[in-house]
Amino acid sequence: MSTFQGVVAVDGPSGSGKSTVSRRLAEALDAAYLDTGAMYRAATWAVLQAGVDPHDADGVLKVVEAAQIEIGTDPAAPHVTVDGIGVDAPIRGPQVTAAVSAVAAVPGVRAMLVGAQRAIIAAAGAIVVEGRDIGTAVAPDATLKVYLTADVTERARRRSQETEADQHATAADLLRRDAHDSGRKADPLRQADDAVELDTTALSIDEVVAALLKLLAGENL
Numbered sequence: 001m002s003t004f005q006g007v008v009a010v011d012g013p014s015g016s017g018k019s020t021v022s023r024r025l026a027e028a029l030d031a032a033y034l035d036t037g038a039m040y041r042a043a044t045w046a047v048l049q050a051g052v053d054p055h056d057a058d059g060v061l062k063v064v065e066a067a068q069i070e071i072g073t074d075p076a077a078p079h080v081t082v083d084g085i086g087v088d089a090p091i092r093g094p095q096v097t098a099a100v101s102a103v104a105a106v107p108g109v110r111a112m113l114v115g116a117q118r119a120i121i122a123a124a125g126a127i128v129v130e131g132r133d134i135g136t137a138v139a140p141d142a143t144l145k146v147y148l149t150a151d152v153t154e155r156a157r158r159r160s161q162e163t164e165a166d167q168h169a170t171a172a173d174l175l176r177r178d179a180h181d182s183g184r185k186a187d188p189l190r191q192a193d194d195a196v197e198l199d200t201t202a203l204s205i206d207e208v209v210a211a212l213l214k215l216l217a218g219e220n221l
Contacts, residue, residue: 004029004126004216006143009134013181013189014174015155016148017200017208022130024209026075029216032124033075036131036138037100039113041091042069042082044103049082054099061108069113073120073127097173101180114138132181135192144216145195148208154201 008031010022019035026033044054046067052059072079080087090096103109117138121127131138135145150158156171181189191197196215200208214220 004031006126007121007139007141008128008212008216009139009142009145009192009195010128010130010148011132011134011136011146011189011191011195012148013132013155014177015152015159016150017158017205018130018148020205021148021200021208021212022128023075023078024205025212026128028209028213029126029128031075031126031128032073032120033078034071034073034117034120034124034127034129035078036113036117036129036134038078038080038091039069039071039117040104040109041096041100042071042080042087043067043109043113044096044100045087045091046082047103048095048099054102057106057108060103060106064103064106064109064112069116071120073124075128101177105180105185107185132189135195136190140192144212145192146212146215147191147195147197149197149199150201 008025008029010018010025012018022035023033043064046069047054047060047063050063052063054060068083070081080091114137117129121129121139129139129142135142135147152171152174155174156167159174160167160170198208198211203211
């Protein structure tokens with residue numbers, strides 16, 4: 001059993017390998033796992049279910065404030081519910097994917113969900129947290145901060161395998177989301193100054209996890 005205590009912050013754009021790597025790392029460390037992106041997706045699902053325009057900031061905030069979002073931290077089964085409804089599958093659908101950047105850009109939504117994320121982190125002795133602003137905003141004092149990157153072609157290949165979507169269209173969508181997430185005013189996507197950048201383009205999941213375990217052990221890559 002691992003004796004790790006602390007927070008591992010894993011940031012990066014879509015398709016960089018964050019989710020699979022973070023879950024596998026959490027399992028290796030016997031730690032909790034938090035997918036902050038799933039929280040924003042759950043909030044977006046609630047907004048769409050309510051028939052609110054994702055670009056209507058006031059309307060979005062009202063819906064999210066009223067929604068009861070619960071997220072599991074077991075890396076083997078991190079289930080998500082909204083008002084008691086299981087939403088693991090629908091929050092990964094194309095409608096939510098197309099709208100989540102707009103919802104996540106609402107400052108009030110970010111403030112509320114970041115507060116919830118910090119509470120989950122504080123309650124966990126050991127946790128791996130993935131997202132786009134973990135090392136810069138959610139957990140700036142994390143034990144280890146990692147920023148995963150990958151060539152956009154490889155990111156699109158990975159994402160299209162998950163969604164069965166056209167790879168070229170997926171690449172265009174990823175670039176649009178990168179621009180939106182890195183350009184938003186509230187907690188934009190960027191690498192923390194003290195984060196270790198790791199290009200996963202040519203690496204397997206096992207190789208990335210092994211690299212992170214080496215970093216946690218104080219070894220150089």
